[in-house]
Amino acid sequence: MQDEHQTQDEANREEGMEGPQEKLPAEAEGGEPTRSRPTFRPRCDIVETDEGLVILADMPGAKADTLDVSIERRELTIRAEVEDHAPEGMDLALREYRVGDWERRFRIPVEIDADRIEAKLRDGVLTLTLPRAEEAQARRVEVGAG
Amino acid sequence: MFRTSTDPFYEMRRLTRQMDRLMSQPAAGAAGGGAFPPMNVHAGPDGIAITAEVPGLSADDLEISVHRDTVTLKGQRDAAPEGAKAWHRRERGTGRFVRTLSLPYAVDPEKVEASLADGVLKLSLHRPEADKPRRIEVKAS
Numbered sequence: 001m002q003d004e005h006q007t008q009d010e011a012n013r014e015e016g017m018e019g020p021q022e023k024l025p026a027e028a029e030g031g032e033p034t035r036s037r038p039t040f041r042p043r044c045d046i047v048e049t050d051e052g053l054v055i056l057a058d059m060p061g062a063k064a065d066t067l068d069v070s071i072e073r074r075e076l077t078i079r080a081e082v083e084d085h086a087p088e089g090m091d092l093a094l095r096e097y098r099v100g101d102w103e104r105r106f107r108i109p110v111e112i113d114a115d116r117i118e119a120k121l122r123d124g125v126l127t128l129t130l131p132r133a134e135e136a137q138a139r140r141v142e143v144g145a146g
Numbered sequence: 147m148f149r150t151s152t153d154p155f156y157e158m159r160r161l162t163r164q165m166d167r168l169m170s171q172p173a174a175g176a177a178g179g180g181a182f183p184p185m186n187v188h189a190g191p192d193g194i195a196i197t198a199e200v201p202g203l204s205a206d207d208l209e210i211s212v213h214r215d216t217v218t219l220k221g222q223r224d225a226a227p228e229g230a231k232a233w234h235r236r237e238r239g240t241g242r243f244v245r246t247l248s249l250p251y252a253v254d255p256e257k258v259e260a261s262l263a264d265g266v267l268k269l270s271l272h273r274p275e276a277d278k279p280r281r282i283e284v285k286a287s
Contacts, residue, residue, distance in 0.1 A: 043237040043238050044235050044237055044238065045227070045233070045235060045236055045237065045238045046233070046234035046235040047227055047230035047231070047232065047233055047234065048230070048231050048232040048233075048234065049227075049229040049230060049231060050229065050231065051229075053234075054227050054230070056227060056238060058199075058201040058202065058238050058265070059201065059265070060199040060200065060201040060264065060265035060266050061199070061264055061265065061266050062264060062265075063264055085197055085266055085268065086186065086188060086197065087188050087190070087195040087197075087268075087270075089190060090188035090189060090190035090195055091188065091189050091190070092186065092187070092188055093153075093155035093158070093159075093187045093188060093189040093194075094155060094158065094159050094162065094185065094186065094187035095186050095187075096181075096184035096185050096186060097184035097185075097186060097199055123200075123201065123202050123203060123204055123262075123264065123265045124199070124200070124201035124202065124264045124265015124266065125201045125202040125265065127227070
C-alpha cells in the first residue's frame with residue numbers, strides 16, 4: 001500500500017507556537033479548491049487482514065454527511081469537510097491546531113471489491129474496510145444456456 | 147501578540163510547553179510527535195473556551211478535571227483493529243495521555259461545560275463573578 005505521494009519529512013515541522021502537532025497539508029492537485037479553508041491530510045493506520053485492508057483515518061470534526069469516499073481504478077480518495085468550531089467573539093490565546101477539511105489519496109496495490117467497501121465514521125475516526133476481490137468471483141463469466 | 151509580557155496567556159503557553167516536555171508523552175502524539183490532544187485556547191471577557199481534537203474518543207474514554215486554574219485532560223486511545231496481520235501505515239497514536247493546562251486565572255469549577263462531538267471536545271470555563279475586573283465609574287462632580 002503506497003501513499004500517492006512521499007511522506008513529508010515530519011522532522012521539519014516547526015517547533016513553535018503553531019503547535020507541537022502540526023497537521024500535514026493535503027496534496028494540492030486535482031482541480032481548483034472550491035473552499036477557502038485549508039485542507040489537511042489525516043493520519044492513518046492501514047492494516048492488512050485475512051479479508052483485505054482496513055484503513056483508520058483520524059478526521060476530527062468530520063460529519064458523515066460531508067464524507068466522500070471514492071475509488072477509481074486503484075486510487076482511493078477520502079475527503080470530508082469540517083466546519084470551524086472556534087467560539088465566536090473570543091480571542092485565540094493558544095493555537096496548537098488549525099481547522100480545515102480532510103483529504104488523502106491512496107494507491108491500492110491489490111484488487112478490491114468496490115461493491116463491498118464499508119465506511120464507518122465514528123467520533124471523528126473513519127474506518128474503511130476494503131475486502132479483497134475474490135479471484136473466482138472476478139473471473140466468473142456468465143454463460144447463457146443456449 | 148505572543149511575546150509581550152502583558153499578555154496574560156503568555157505564561158500559560160510557556161507552562162504548557164514545559165509540562166508537555168516534562169511528560170514527554172510516548173503515547174498518543176505518535177507520528178507527528180508533540181502532545182496529544184492538540185488544543186486551542188480562546189479567551190473572552192467572561193472566561194475561557196478550550197477546543198481539542200480527540201479523534202476516536204468517546205465521553206467514557208476522557209477524564210476532564212478542573213482545579214482552580216488548572217485543567218487536566220486524561221484518557222486512552224485504543225490500539226490496533228482486530229485481526230491485523232501486517233501494518234502498511236501506523237501514524238495514529240495509541241495509549242494513555244495526560245495534558246495539563248495552567249490558565250492565567252482560577253475558573254469556577256461548578257460552571258464547567260463540556261461537549262464532545264465528532265472527535266472534537268469543547269470546554270467552556272467561566273471566570274468567577276467576584277474575580278472579574280470591574281469597571282469603576284468616575285462620577286462627575
